[in-house]
Amino acid sequence: MFPDTQLPEINAALAASTAAFGSYQFSSLQQRASLLRAIARELDAIGPQIIETAQGETNLQRGRLLVEFRRTLFQLTSYADACEQGNWLDIRIDQPDSERQPPKPDVRKMLVPVGPVVVFGASNFPFAYSTAGGDTACALAAGCTVVVKAHPGHPATSQLAADAIHRALAGEGLPAGVFQHVYGASFEVGKQLVLHPQVKSVGFTGSFQGGRALFDLAASRKEPIPVFAEMGSVNPVFMLPGKLGAETEWAVNQLAASITTSVGQFCTNPGLVVGIQGPALENFIQALGQKLAETEPEPMLHSGIAQSFRQKRAAVIAGGKITLAGTNETGGEGFSIPTLATTSGENFLAHPHLHEEIFGPYSLVVQCNDAAQMAAVAQALEGQLTTTLIATPAEAAEHIELVHILQARCGRLVFNGVPTGVEVCLAMNHGGPYPATTDSRFTAVGADGIRRFARPFCYQNWPDHLLPTELQNANPLGLWRTVNGELTKSGIGE
Amino acid sequence: MFPDTQLPEINAALAASTAAFGSYQFSSLQQRASLLRAIARELDAIGPQIIETAQGETNLQRGRLLVEFRRTLFQLTSYADACEQGNWLDIRIDQPDSERQPPKPDVRKMLVPVGPVVVFGASNFPFAYSTAGGDTACALAAGCTVVVKAHPGHPATSQLAADAIHRALAGEGLPAGVFQHVYGASFEVGKQLVLHPQVKSVGFTGSFQGGRALFDLAASRKEPIPVFAEMGSVNPVFMLPGKLGAETEWAVNQLAASITTSVGQFCTNPGLVVGIQGPALENFIQALGQKLAETEPEPMLHSGIAQSFRQKRAAVIAGGKITLAGTNETGGEGFSIPTLATTSGENFLAHPHLHEEIFGPYSLVVQCNDAAQMAAVAQALEGQLTTTLIATPAEAAEHIELVHILQARCGRLVFNGVPTGVEVCLAMNHGGPYPATTDSRFTAVGADGIRRFARPFCYQNWPDHLLPTELQNANPLGLWRTVNGELTKSGIGE
Structure with missing residues (x-):
């Protein structure tokens, strides 16, 4: 047809x-x-x-x-x-x-x-x-x-x-x-x-x-x-323990929705979550794993995407460097398999295949030993559309080095939110260092x-009446223009 | 050393x-x-x-x-x-x-x-x-x-x-x-x-x-x-007969200086001049040729550049599609050879090697049969840093199609001037379509x-005191910022 x-x-x-x-x-x-x-x-x-x-x-x-x-x-x-x-x-x-x-x-x-x-x-x-x-x-x-x-x-x-x-x-x-x-x-x-x-x-x-x-x-x-x-990218979410411990349920609900909305088929889907070992992270993994296990499988966009999702998921499981923390395999061919996996900081750093995007409702939680290993995990990442920090303002200020590492690797840095939901507004940047984009x-x-x-184009000594309206002395369209270095809406000679 | x-x-x-x-x-x-x-x-x-x-x-x-x-x-x-x-x-x-x-x-x-x-x-x-x-x-x-x-x-x-x-x-x-x-x-x-x-x-x-x-x-x-x-590029100068006839001497002096200043070693050097056959163009070629013949050869930047200039000049002469209109070959090895050459519109259109830059004091005048052939010559050009139109305002308005062809092929369009002398100012564009630049x-x-x-970078829901100074509510640096779509120097909440 x-x-x-x-x-x-x-x-x-x-x-x-x-x-x-x-x-x-x-x-x-x-x-x-x-x-x-x-x-x-x-x-x-x-x-x-x-x-x-x-x-x-x-x-x-x-x-x-x-x-x-x-x-x-x-x-x-x-x-x-x-x-x-x-x-x-x-x-x-x-x-x-x-x-x-x-x-x-x-x-x-x-x-x-x-x-x-x-x-x-x-x-x-x-x-x-x-x-x-x-x-x-x-x-x-x-x-x-x-x-x-x-x-x-x-x-x-x-x-x-x-x-x-x-x-x-x-x-x-x-x-x-x-x-x-x-x-x-x-x-x-x-x-x-x-x-x-x-x-x-x-x-x-x-x-x-x-x-x-x-x-x-x-x-x-x-x-x-x-x-x-x-x-696209894996849009890593970094979680510091203070905020995570205080608001575990909030974090679980936010992440569960972000991972599974639209069957996980967003380029801003959080495919990677990075935390520091401890009770807060354990509770988080357990609760989020349960949420994903309870998520109904859904048909994916088309058979090619479902096949690719299932193959990549199977390959990473077969690789043996991750543990499943919650999944729902009850869907048939063409359907998603909501999946939360987890691995150690050591494993993540040693196995670059764990850094790759699995397009669909799959996310990997990296359990770091400490803040230093978390920074090393951040350093190891390629370019991303987004990175996210879940932290109290005091934690963010304490971990400013981590913030700087994340900034260098992305086009948008989210605070206490999720990467999905790209607001259409002038201040938005939906881009980022390669391989998130090519520019x-x-x-x-x-x-x-x-x-x-x-592309920029300039006229030199061109007669006023032959210039595009936008550049004429009188500024008939009332546009903002930088004239002699200063922004103004005034016409020239007024 | x-x-x-x-x-x-x-x-x-x-x-x-x-x-x-x-x-x-x-x-x-x-x-x-x-x-x-x-x-x-x-x-x-x-x-x-x-x-x-x-x-x-x-x-x-x-x-x-x-x-x-x-x-x-x-x-x-x-x-x-x-x-x-x-x-x-x-x-x-x-x-x-x-x-x-x-x-x-x-x-x-x-x-x-x-x-x-x-x-x-x-x-x-x-x-x-x-x-x-x-x-x-x-x-x-x-x-x-x-x-x-x-x-x-x-x-x-x-x-x-x-x-x-x-x-x-x-x-x-x-x-x-x-x-x-x-x-x-x-x-x-x-x-x-x-x-x-x-x-x-x-x-x-x-x-x-x-x-x-x-x-x-x-x-x-x-x-x-x-x-x-x-x-770099050949920075073509297009001349319409009314202006050229009325101000031949001015055009000759402008072009002679632009072709030979700094031994022609500018990326905005006018390596191509395009006119329409007639008495005005004949007088122009004769006078400009004489000027170049009277220009003293000078040592070029270094021996490699002099060698390249001399080889390319010799090759285009040997090709037989141009006629010399004025040159000074009295300089020794390492010196320039100021050269004005001329060819027909037919030749220029049929022989793309005539379109190439010869870095140094060399310029080629293309004598077109009429305005239609001049437009065809403009169409045949690759991307340029600059193009120049020498014309009365009335001629420019009459030949607006030619102006549009020139605009599409360059980053800067000069009126009744020469391409050399790139003003350092905010409104300047020194760039242009490939092969003038790669972007x-x-x-x-x-x-x-x-x-x-x-590169653009954005913060989402970031605490005000952790933002860079430039983005903080109070706008302590007094910068121009687009807030909710409108340019302002005001702080937020003021």
Whole structure:
């Protein structure tokens, strides 16, 4: 029903995308914001149908899908607001000085779109990180045209979203080429897209293997292009004994929910919990293990994900370096196996395979001998999207070295909470050092994600009336601009 | 006298750099600014000595070196000011909402340093893009430690600058490990640096071959790291007949100076001039050719650069697709050969080797049949640092399609000027699409270059007194921050 798009159609899609970029790159902030809002409206209008379709394709529960659907609409409308506000343009104007020797020129800079962007839909977010998801919204806000490769796990859902985007484009009087939609179950389609000379940037959410392969392809091009791949992580939670002892039940409930929500299929799922041996940690492990043993197995996103989860879980158990603290194996093939495992600090430090993500409701508790070993465990970690500290404020202050180690390894540091639940807001950073992403200098969530698909561009001594509206003396859009080093909304010469 | 640094010393330098990063990353904006100003003072104190040394090592004239030296001091002090002002931190704070379901967290984001940075000194800027140059200043402002590989063309000059930096570090009470200096005439040293696992980012100014090789190495790592390589370009100047006819002499004088200043050894040297056949262009070519024929040959930076210039010039002449319009071959080995060549639009479009940079005082005038062919020539160009339009405002408005083609291919668009003379100011963009640089999303000149070496990081629900000063409610530093989507200098709760 959704066969892989073939090379001639991929070439046609990129030709259309490139042609549409010719005009769309010069669309006003208002036009782009209006388009994003129109996409949200068109999606909202087919809400019941698209949610039902996604339910059928992904095994995700209706309630979970509804939350994600609303989040997707919120992303579109809040990025529209940020796009229109224009702070993301990073406008800088330095005025000339003809008296200086040599004369100082008039220089004006803003961000401009990089060109056609390829976005890969994610399997675990059929709305928020797929066809009409965050990457698409950011690229359209930046002024880029977009080619989405639908995730093969939910092609019909993706098609409904693509149709909504095309209705929105038509309603806004914009060319259909601004958005193109292709299908591909094989890696070949993704490869052809990333290697296509007219593609200027790539957005990806998915596995480490997939993200790294696309990064390598993009780097191998005659003209290398940036790849922002968000590849997940184990999101370690470090627990200090004072807080854990005082609020064991709270910690157990928080972690149990975070590990099992949406069948553990979040890139911010806490796959690693690190504590210091003692009664508080023992109670915690026992209670959390019991919670997971009581958690009903559920169908996973698709059979490939369930198979991968079960294989990796079986392999780590067979490795003999962990002990099960609570699990529920009553589900059949295609179902999750909620699992809490535990190991020693020594084992964790000696066996790097224990550091790897097992995508699904699995978490490993590392029992350290003392704070020094806990710091060593933190030091041994690779880059993460998030790290979390569960501690009293006094404990956090006492263990500031640990805090610094955690900070160096992540993009977001959570205090007394859980890593799941990525708030869509400007201050959010959903990114982090490799291998959490392929470029720690950008975020995948929040309106700052627009910058992934833009580049600075400056005009020197350009006549005012030929400049983009955003850079003209009068500042007709009332934007924040840095003029001669100072932020202001005033026009020049006022 | 300056033998290649060997692997054990490189490892020691990176170990010291990593250790120093442990504390330097948390230095205050004031401390970093104070360090940059101290480096400027220490350099200024050895001004006569370092300029004389550079004169001996580079063949650059004293006047040219003095300008570059002052520029280097200005970079250090102006980036210090920008560092302290703190706008580059991109601070965003979104306040919590405990009433919302689920509760909205407190999220606060700012840029933090990426880690130890390797900087490669440039051959053509012994001060401004070498040991104490722009990349070093940006990385130190970002809070990164720096390892510089001195350019083998001017090691003694570099050593003097490195000593000055170490005196500044000592004076500021900062560890010597913040700055490390190594030597390498062979590519092996650069390779070992870029592949070193503790290096987190690379800054490079130099040839396309060198920059691409470093980019490929960095992408091949287990943990890929970003490389900002500024690799030069031909900086095409497009001239429309109205303006050219009205101000031929002005255009000739501007271009002649831009092509020959500093023996043409600038990455913004205009290596390509594009006009439309007619009397104005004929007069321009004749007069500019005469100017170049009258320009005295001068010694180039070093023998390798002179050899490369002469070989490439000879090859393009031997290719038979160009005609010489003015040249001065009276200089001996090691000297430049000022050269103006000319070709037809057809030839330029049919022979891509004519598009390549010949680093030195060489420029090629393309004589197009008409505006359509001029647009085709623009379309055929690769990414550039700059493009320039010489036109009346009315001509620019008439040829807006040409302007758009030029914009898509560069980082800076100059009107009725020349590309040389890169103003050091916040609004400057010294970057551009590949192959001008390896990452068009950043600039090498201006304080925004600090962002190359920083990444966003956010705190979620972190206690106010444990946050960095920059993010605390009271805003004790009085920084511009985006709070709940609005830019403000106010503290929170005021």
